[in-house]
Amino acid sequence: MYTFLLSKIEVGSHLYINFTKSAHLHGETIFVSSVVVTLVSLFLFLGTRDLKKVPGTFQNVIEVVYELVKGIAFTQLGPSYYSQFLPFVATIFLFVLGSNWAGALIPWKLIEIPQGELAAPTNDINTTACLAILTSVTYFFAGFKIKGLGYFARYIKPSVFLLPINIIEDFSKPLSLNFRLFGNIVADELTVSVLCSLVPILVPVPVMVLGLFASSIQALIFATLAAAYVAEVIE
Amino acid sequence: MVDSLVAAASVIGAALAVGFAGIGPGIGQGNAAGQAVEGIARQPEAEGKIRGTLLLSFAFMEALTIYGLVVALSLLFANPFVG
Numbered sequence: 001m002y003t004f005l006l007s008k009i010e011v012g013s014h015l016y017i018n019f020t021k022s023a024h025l026h027g028e029t030i031f032v033s034s035v036v037v038t039l040v041s042l043f044l045f046l047g048t049r050d051l052k053k054v055p056g057t058f059q060n061v062i063e064v065v066y067e068l069v070k071g072i073a074f075t076q077l078g079p080s081y082y083s084q085f086l087p088f089v090a091t092i093f094l095f096v097l098g099s100n101w102a103g104a105l106i107p108w109k110l111i112e113i114p115q116g117e118l119a120a121p122t123n124d125i126n127t128t129a130c131l132a133i134l135t136s137v138t139y140f141f142a143g144f145k146i147k148g149l150g151y152f153a154r155y156i157k158p159s160v161f162l163l164p165i166n167i168i169e170d171f172s173k174p175l176s177l178n179f180r181l182f183g184n185i186v187a188d189e190l191t192v193s194v195l196c197s198l199v200p201i202l203v204p205v206p207v208m209v210l211g212l213f214a215s216s217i218q219a220l221i222f223a224t225l226a227a228a229y230v231a232e233v234i235e
Numbered sequence: 236m237v238d239s240l241v242a243a244a245s246v247i248g249a250a251l252a253v254g255f256a257g258i259g260p261g262i263g264q265g266n267a268a269g270q271a272v273e274g275i276a277r278q279p280e281a282e283g284k285i286r287g288t289l290l291l292s293f294a295f296m297e298a299l300t301i302y303g304l305v306v307a308l309s310l311l312f313a314n315p316f317v318g
Binding site: 176183 | 290294298304305
């Protein structure tokens with residue numbers, strides 16, 4: 001009885017680019033991240049080139065995106081602080097949305113790389129960990145900038161007994177952000193891969209659509225939570 | 236090669252992790268959806284806001300199941316006790 005390999009799923013294997021014996025990069029994550037950043041920057045640049053009072057189609061799309069991101073920042077941060085953190089929220093939202101959708105929509109399998117496969121860069125835990133740490137650093141920085149040393153009063157509010165819980169919360173916030181995004185994207189990719197290896201025709205399509213929807217919701221959640229953490233520190 | 240005891244324990248652990256992780260958030264999301272539907276039934280013009288809040292809450296509850304999935308995936312594919 002002949003068995004042959006129709007499709008192969010590998011989890012956790014990357015294209016390693018080695019510098020020294022211990023320092024290496026994940027080549028495929030960096031490549032897709034660079035493509036996503038280039039595409040998003042190009043999209044935004046082309047849309048805001050000559051702005052007219054009566055917008056054309058492209059400018060209309062950019063205005064929708066801007067209203068969406070401004071809505072997130074405005075709702076969480078309030079009218080006096082939202083403009084300081086709007087670029088940060090927009091970066092997080094657009095990068096996460098762009099990388100999730102680029103991983104799901106662009107046919108990366110057509111390009112064969114020697115080890116690992118090209119997919120959404122957010123399925124690498126290093127990407128999501130980096131975004132989560134960036135959020136953490138941002139809300140620390142926001143606290144110091146806007147409140148000065150009075151930032152540390154936050155740890156003993158509303159009562160001193162909550163001090164250990166507040167300290168633990170400082171670690172669990174970026175951890176939960178990290179794993180939420182990573183888990184959602186990896187779970188969706190694994191489901192689609194397993195379904196494609198079992199029934200390659202028609203059946204994976206609803207799961208792919210669900211994956212598109214869920215990944216865009218995750219981008220919104222990440223941006224909303226980042227803004228909410230900053231707002232919580234600024235009060 | 237993989238020690239067979241470690242392999243068997245990892246598989247059982249992964250299955251238990253995902254299985255139990257689905258219980259709590261399942262109950263929670265069902266409750267949230269029920270209350271949301273009741274809210275919409277009571278005031279149909281607030282449907283947009285209710286749906287937005289509902290989806291946001293779903294994402295938070297879903298994250299708890301995903302934590303279990305992450306444990307299962309790491310036991311199956313990136314097992315630190317193997318090799």
